[in-house]
Amino acid sequence: MTKRRDLAEAQGLFAEAGATVAADGEAAAGHLGHRARLRARFLKGGAEAVADYELLELLLFAIPRLDTKPLAKALIARFGSFAGVLAAPPEALRSVPGVGDAVVVTLKVAHAAALKLAAAEVREAPVLNAWDKLVAYLHAALAREPVEHVRVLYLDAKNRLKADEAHGRGTVNHTPLYPREIVRRALELQATALILVHNHPSGDPTPSRADIDLTREVREAAALLGIALHDHVIVGNGRVASFRQLGLL
Amino acid sequence: MGLLRRLFGKDAEGLRFPEPPVPRSRGFAEAPAGLTPPSDGSASPAPAAEAAWPRAPAEVQFPSTGPHGHRARLRDKLLTRGPDALADYELLEMLLFFAMPKGDTKPLAKALINRFGSFAEVLAAPTKVLLETRGLGPHSVAALKLVQAAALRLARAQAAEKPLLSNWAQLIDYLTAACAREPVEQFRILFLDPKNRLIADEVQGRGTVNHTPVYPREVVRRALELHATALILVHNHPSGDTTPSRADIEMTQEIKEAAGLLGIVVHDHVIIGRAGWTSLRQKGLL
Numbered sequence: 001m002t003k004r005r006d007l008a009e010a011q012g013l014f015a016e017a018g019a020t021v022a023a024d025g026e027a028a029a030g031h032l033g034h035r036a037r038l039r040a041r042f043l044k045g046g047a048e049a050v051a052d053y054e055l056l057e058l059l060l061f062a063i064p065r066l067d068t069k070p071l072a073k074a075l076i077a078r079f080g081s082f083a084g085v086l087a088a089p090p091e092a093l094r095s096v097p098g099v100g101d102a103v104v105v106t107l108k109v110a111h112a113a114a115l116k117l118a119a120a121e122v123r124e125a126p127v128l129n130a131w132d133k134l135v136a137y138l139h140a141a142l143a144r145e146p147v148e149h150v151r152v153l154y155l156d157a158k159n160r161l162k163a164d165e166a167h168g169r170g171t172v173n174h175t176p177l178y179p180r181e182i183v184r185r186a187l188e189l190q191a192t193a194l195i196l197v198h199n200h201p202s203g204d205p206t207p208s209r210a211d212i213d214l215t216r217e218v219r220e221a222a223a224l225l226g227i228a229l230h231d232h233v234i235v236g237n238g239r240v241a242s243f244r245q246l247g248l249l
Numbered sequence: 250m251g252l253l254r255r256l257f258g259k260d261a262e263g264l265r266f267p268e269p270p271v272p273r274s275r276g277f278a279e280a281p282a283g284l285t286p287p288s289d290g291s292a293s294p295a296p297a298a299e300a301a302w303p304r305a306p307a308e309v310q311f312p313s314t315g316p317h318g319h320r321a322r323l324r325d326k327l328l329t330r331g332p333d334a335l336a337d338y339e340l341l342e343m344l345l346f347f348a349m350p351k352g353d354t355k356p357l358a359k360a361l362i363n364r365f366g367s368f369a370e371v372l373a374a375p376t377k378v379l380l381e382t383r384g385l386g387p388h389s390v391a392a393l394k395l396v397q398a399a400a401l402r403l404a405r406a407q408a409a410e411k412p413l414l415s416n417w418a419q420l421i422d423y424l425t426a427a428c429a430r431e432p433v434e435q436f437r438i439l440f441l442d443p444k445n446r447l448i449a450d451e452v453q454g455r456g457t458v459n460h461t462p463v464y465p466r467e468v469v470r471r472a473l474e475l476h477a478t479a480l481i482l483v484h485n486h487p488s489g490d491t492t493p494s495r496a497d498i499e500m501t502q503e504i505k506e507a508a509g510l511l512g513i514v515v516h517d518h519v520i521i522g523r524a525g526w527t528s529l530r531q532k533g534l535l
Contacts, residue, residue: 036387039387042394058391061347062392083399090328104328108328112332113372113396114400114403115332116337117369117396120369139403140400143407144407171476172443172478173443202442
């Protein structure tokens with residue numbers, strides 16, 4: 001598959017888009033100078049050059065007539081960090097004064113795009129060769145969830161990611177797991193290997209007895225049908241536990 | 250350490266809070282449905298007379314068949330079905346909304362993906378190259394680069410500054426600091442996570458505690474909202490003694506029962522006053 005299309009065609013489309021959309025970039029004069037300067041500082045120095053609340057402001061600039069600085073600071077105070085704000089559920093966001101639909105959508109778009117980006121980094125090479133990227137993606141997706149979620153990564157014969165699916169969600173300290181459904185889905189997808197993933201909202205990824213027992217069940221059920229369970233990763237706060245690395249698989 | 254710690258006494262110092270109960274069930278199971286034969290003698294009811302065709306357009310499904318409302322539809326899809334419901338180019342379209350208050354960003358989104366190869370490659374392209382791309386200006390490029398920053402931040406640990414309250418010493422330290430700032434009479438609830446870390450400390454009512462109604466249902470609702478698995482009730486009697494009243498004990502029992510039904514443990518109810526502390530757990534009243 002050619003990744004680069006004919007540039008002329010692409011540029012023709014850009015010309016079209018340039019003609020129909022409103023002029024990008026605001027006037028640098030007046031109160032909008034603050035925005036232009038913050039944007040310029042960010043584009044030049046990256047995320048490290050701006051504070052967490054400024055990163056949030058940059059996103060909130062998308063909303064017209066919004067006083068972004070106090071709102072950004074209030075959101076950071078409530079949710080702890082830029083990442084915490086992005087990961088916060090809509091209901092919690094709405095309980096902050098000044099947050100309406102426009103703010104929620106803006107934050108959720110950024111969050112969704114960030115997760116998609118992290119996931120995309122995992123798809124190119126065989127998953128087990130890109131362990132760091134896999135951990136980064138799993139952490140981004142699950143570390144801040146207030147309840148337990150189970151995801152299953154289905155791999156092909158070359159250990160490339162075929163599918164990454166939510167298997168279920170539970171409560172703050174428990175979630176159901178159905179070995180039968182996992183194996184059924186693996187057969188459907190013609191996957192030859194699996195990686196189980198779930199999160200511990202408490203932040204401590206240490207496997208529990210139940211985690212270990214259920215993992216063995218899944219491994220045995222899958223093995224019956226020639227499917228390997230490569231690992232079970234538990235996502236905590238800033239760290240993960242790998243059953244394989246812990247010698248539990 | 251302070252007055253309160255000295256007044257408290259050593260008995261309960263070793264008291265530890267038990268772990269909250271982990272549900273034992275594997276999840277809900279449905280009983281397999283049997284086949285029920287139709288009851289005798291009941292013919293299916295006669296079908297209602299067909300409405301006249303074609304139907305009068307009382308209300309159409311699509312108010313417009315044009316591109317109007319496209320942005321609203323994308324937003325609805327994101328909010329109701331989540332990010333997995335959106336294609337890569339649709340998310341890119343929505344990112345471009347940040348910079349373009351009007352207009353159709355779909356052609357630009359698709360063209361960008363064509364030019365750079367994939368959604369991820371658009372976002373990862375060097376700032377300089379993006380700024381030089383026709384159709385993109387500083388505002389839209391900043392939006393794209395913010396996504397990269399977000400992905401990196403989400404991969405990092407979150408600072409856990411919440412205090413740990415898994416034993417008496419820690420609880421006393423916390424309450425000493427917290428109550429020292431609040432000299433008035435009040436009732437507060439500490440909501441804890443499964444590791445006994447403090448999620449929230451919420452004052453229920455100030456003034457006359459005896460007249461502040463505390464509804465078990467509301468307490469439990471809030472605990473569920475916060476994903477708390479344990480509670481510590483605290484009330485403050487700066488002028489009175491700390492003997493628990495009949496009402497205090499009954500209210501605590503009610504909350505404990507309601508919370509217990511949902512897997513939430515009440516670790517203790519602590520009454521603080523000039524004379525010192527009383528712990529209902531230590532007194533065996535919980």
